[in-house]
Amino acid sequence: GAGVSQSPRYKVAKRGQDVALRCDPISGHVSLFWYQQALGQGPEFLTYFQNEAQLDKSGLPSDRFFAERPEGSVSTLKIQRTQQEDSAVYLCASSADRGLRTEAFFGQGTRLTVV
Amino acid sequence: TQLLEQSPQFLSIQEGENLTVYCNSSSVFSSLQWYRQEPGEGPVLLVTVVTGGEVKKLKRLTFQFGDARKDSSLHITAAQPGDTGLYLCAGADDNQGGKLIFGQGTELSVKP
Numbered sequence: 174g175a176g177v178s179q180s181p182r183y184k185v186a187k188r189g190q191d192v193a194l195r196c197d198p199i200s201g202h203v204s205l206f207w208y209q210q211a212l213g214q215g216p217e218f219l220t221y222f223q224n225e226a227q228l229d230k231s232g233l234p235s236d237r238f239f240a241e242r243p244e245g246s247v248s249t250l251k252i253q254r255t256q257q258e259d260s261a262v263y264l265c266a267s268s269a270d271r272g273l274r275t276e277a278f279f280g281q282g283t284r285l286t287v288v
Numbered sequence: 289t290q291l292l293e294q295s296p297q298f299l300s301i302q303e304g305e306n307l308t309v310y311c312n313s314s315s316v317f318s319s320l321q322w323y324r325q326e327p328g329e330g331p332v333l334l335v336t337v338v339t340g341g342e343v344k345k346l347k348r349l350t351f352q353f354g355d356a357r358k359d360s361s362l363h364i365t366a367a368q369p370g371d372t373g374l375y376l377c378a379g380a381d382d383n384q385g386g387k388l389i390f391g392q393g394t395e396l397s398v399k400p
Contacts, residue, residue: 177330204386215294215376215390216331229385264330268386277386279330 177280179265185286186255194250194283198267205248206277207240208264216264222248255287290315292379294391302399304366309394311377312359317389318382320353320360325374325393367398 178197186192198205204223208216218232224245242248252259262284266277293312301307319338323331335344337353344351350363360377374395378388
């Protein structure tokens with residue numbers, strides 16, 4: 174596709190509900206990142222994939238958060254038993270290779286509101 | 289833990305004024321990136337600085353990377369209403385893959 178696509182754009186979940194957020198990276202991009210952005214803050218790193226391998230999940234805030242990228246393209250971020258503090262915008266980014274100087278392209282994000 | 293402190297958090301100025309946003313850390317970064325984010329959108333990369341002391345210009349925007357690669361600044365000359373948005377700095381460490389550490393952001397409002 175032309176850019177990184179995330180769905181849904183908006184999600185309202187009742188506390189305790191499980192949610193799944195989808196990211197379609199730019200075709201052929203090797204690296205994929207998930208970030209969490211609270212209102213009025215900068216994004217915070219959650220996890221990183223290189224192809225299908227999850228190389229860094231140090232930013233996942235709890236074991237309720239799980240991410241996968243089984244075929245090295247589309248990725249899903251799953252949050253189990255959502256809590257109010259999970260309310261945030263979840264951003265996905267992809268880049269062409271592992272190189273740090275390679276630009277990462279961000280999607281529009283999924284705004285999750287837990288009520 | 290690597291942290292980036294960005295200041296100011298909020299800036300409201302009149303069209304035509306100049307401004308500077310600062311990004312400081314006690315950690316050394318391999319490179320530093322500046323992004324602009326509009327409401328409801330993801331961040332869009334403006335520039336990457338890699339070498340200590342490096343200065344890059346993008347039209348009315350001037351970016352500088354500190355000699356020690358711990359801090360950076362963004363200077364906008366003759367700001368315009370179209371510059372309004374959230375400006376984010378982000379540091380990258382060669383030892384941590386492509387992971388970015390973001391500052392808190394500077395919310396800029398330029399009034400006509």
